[in-house]
Amino acid sequence: METKLYTLPEAISLFVRPGDTVAMGTALESLIPFAAGHEIVRQEIGDLTLVGPISDMLFDLLIGAGCVRRVVAAWVGNVMMGTGYNFRRAVERGAPHPIEVVEHTNLTLQAALKAAAQGLPFLPTRTALGSTILERNPGLKTFRCPFTGQTLMAVSALAPDVAILHVQRADALGNAHVWGNLGVTQEAAFAAERVILVADEVVAPWVISSDPNRTLVPGFRVAAVAEARWGSHPSPCQGYTNRDDGFYRAYHGASRTREGFEAWLDRYVRGVEDHGAYVRLLRDEGRLAGVAVREHAYTVAADYGF
Amino acid sequence: MSTPYTAGELMIFRAAREIRDRELVFVGMRLPLLAYLLARSTHAPRAVGLFENGVLRDQPAAEPLITMSDPPNLRGARMCMGMETAMGLLQAGHVQLGFIGGAEIDRYGNLNTTEVGVDDAVVRLPGSGGACDIACLAGRLVVVMKHERRRFVERVRHVTSPGYGTGRGWRDAQGLGGGPSTVITDKAVFTFHPRTREMVVSSLHPGVTPDEVRALTGWPVVVPPDPPRTEEPSETDLAVIRRYDPEGFWSR
Numbered sequence A: 001m002e003t004k005l006y007t008l009p010e011a012i013s014l015f016v017r018p019g020d021t022v023a024m025g026t027a028l029e030s031l032i033p034f035a036a037g038h039e040i041v042r043q044e045i046g047d048l049t050l051v052g053p054i055s056d057m058l059f060d061l062l063i064g065a066g067c068v069r070r071v072v073a074a075w076v077g078n079v080m081m082g083t084g085y086n087f088r089r090a091v092e093r094g095a096p097h098p099i100e101v102v103e104h105t106n107l108t109l110q111a112a113l114k115a116a117a118q119g120l121p122f123l124p125t126r127t128a129l130g131s132t133i134l135e136r137n138p139g140l141k142t143f144r145c146p147f148t149g150q151t152l153m154a155v156s157a158l159a160p161d162v163a164i165l166h167v168q169r170a171d172a173l174g175n176a177h178v179w180g181n182l183g184v185t186q187e188a189a190f191a192a193e194r195v196i197l198v199a200d201e202v203v204a205p206w207v208i209s210s211d212p213n214r215t216l217v218p219g220f221r222v223a224a225v226a227e228a229r230w231g232s233h234p235s236p237c238q239g240y241t242n243r244d245d246g247f248y249r250a251y252h253g254a255s256r257t258r259e260g261f262e263a264w265l266d267r268y269v270r271g272v273e274d275h276g277a278y279v280r281l282l283r284d285e286g287r288l289a290g291v292a293v294r295e296h297a298y299t300v301a302a303d304y305g306f
Numbered sequence B: 001m002s003t004p005y006t007a008g009e010l011m012i013f014r015a016a017r018e019i020r021d022r023e024l025v026f027v028g029m030r031l032p033l034l035a036y037l038l039a040r041s042t043h044a045p046r047a048v049g050l051f052e053n054g055v056l057r058d059q060p061a062a063e064p065l066i067t068m069s070d071p072p073n074l075r076g077a078r079m080c081m082g083m084e085t086a087m088g089l090l091q092a093g094h095v096q097l098g099f100i101g102g103a104e105i106d107r108y109g110n111l112n113t114t115e116v117g118v119d120d121a122v123v124r125l126p127g128s129g130g131a132c133d134i135a136c137l138a139g140r141l142v143v144v145m146k147h148e149r150r151r152f153v154e155r156v157r158h159v160t161s162p163g164y165g166t167g168r169g170w171r172d173a174q175g176l177g178g179g180p181s182t183v184i185t186d187k188a189v190f191t192f193h194p195r196t197r198e199m200v201v202s203s204l205h206p207g208v209t210p211d212e213v214r215a216l217t218g219w220p221v222v223v224p225p226d227p228p229r230t231e232e233p234s235e236t237d238l239a240v241i242r243r244y245d246p247e248g249f250w251s252r
Helices: A008-015 A034-042 A058-064 A085-093 A106-117 A185-191 A205-209 A245-254 A258-268 A275-284 A287-291 B007-016 B030-041 B083-091 B131-137 B170-174 B210-215 B235-244
Strands: A021-023 A048-052 A068-073 A100-103 A122-125 A140-144 A151-156 A162-170 A194-202 A215-217 A224-227 B024-026 B048-050 B055-057 B097-100 B104-106 B140-144 B180-184 B188-192 B199-204
Touching (some): A008 A034, A008 A194, A008 A224, A034 A162, A034 A275, A048 A058, A058 A085, A058 A258, A085 A258, A106 A151, A106 A185, A162 A205, A162 A215, A185 A215, A245 A258, A245 A287, A275 A287, B007 B180, B030 B097, B030 B140, B030 B235, B048 B083, B083 B131, B199 B210
Parallel strands (some): A021 A162, A068 A100, A162 A194, A194 A224, B024 B048
Antiparallel strands (some): A140 A151, B180 B188
16 A cells, blocks of 8 residues: 655655745634644745635744745734734834735635636636735736626636645545535645645544545545644644634734744744654643543434445 | 623624524624624524634534634534635625624725735734625625724725725726625714715714714714614623623623
8 A cells, every 4th residue: 555654744844845835724723734834843944935814823933933935815813812923023024034925815815726726727706806905916807707797806826836734534545534614625735736634643544435525635636644643733623622722822922022932932843853742742731631622522424335 | 770781792782783584694703703693692593604714503602712613613513614615605695794893994994904004114914814705795794893093094005805995886896796884883883875885873882972983083974963872782682792702802
């Protein structure tokens, strides 16, 4: 059996290169691949273009860590608390270095990835008409519908070099099950040149084929699978990890100053050897108990019999 | 004497009143999320909530939510989909009502959440998220935000989420339907004049004077003579809000 299993550090170092366009945080506030983001910081992979709809906290952290040259997103910050201080410092003062921002709405970002996933140069939408968002995104242009004459917004295709997706479970071939809100995850998986899956659990292939409607992406589209239990922390992963609200609050307070943010990185990212050490730190801080699933709620099995 | 309530609780209550039974509502976050939960628990039990992350539910979640993707919002949902399908419902005109907030709003209801300030004093804000999509595509748009002079400006610097642009006829010319119907602040409720599309006072909250609203608004806002007073939440309404926001994270 051809396996695509790697350790998380291997997967990141093999498939994320300096200067890459990287899609992350595609499900919105859940399933954010924080463990992969932290590994990017530890490996000091820089000059990245980040792509994502709302990027709760992770993009802010990567910007502050100096890994980012450009952000292509609809919203950058800390959803619970509002402002992302590193994003502000980078845009307003060029600290730690200037970044370029390409503005999107959630729908235009979805359409951009979908167009790339379908091999189209663009897709039409009815959004962002009359807004000034298109002044800050060369990939948005109004045009006249050839059939109805209506004014529509064309959204040009956006194909990331790599999509990093946190999933509940995957097999070693890269077939993945995801459940819950999907956001633009499937679009990103099919638009990207390479896909890295970070799974809370690696399971046998028969588990995936027992429920093919739940499969997000077929293994042949996937470059690497890395197992990382708690890898979405502090974001939730339904059935595995609850949201760690206190962590987002603490980050907001710490990242208010550059020094506070550096101390945060030293404690939770650069100061831990790998994701396993991060999990041990969370356990020592009493955080794992707080985000463990308190009551499981399994679906009723679907019958694929014939 | 009614039960004391916070400004946030009054805004949530008033926002809930905008939701009609059986409507499909694009819910969003923060105060509007609580407004949906309140409406669903009181006068609009068959209102369906749609979230841009892909969650659709017709019953309140069992536990308080901080974000739309929190695990309690998925458990017991009727459907979990991708953004394409959720936004597709919006784009196809099936969403009767959408809520957004804003950092800055102008007299025609245009909203800015991109950037405020000028030159070397620019403050970068998080951006649109789904706000622009909701403002462009929802049947009715309700804006919920704090009323401050620096937020209520003659003309926003960036139109992140379009209102009525420069006034009557502007949305048609852009290819947009819908448009803002109500703005709810901690001081007053506004609607849009049918002829000019300008934001005008519809009711003042208890204890708020016309002069106070004029002073907090960056254009010569129209206040009708003897403006009505905004309806206040009942004890039942407040109990529902406090059940879903027990720490008062959003409502206090």
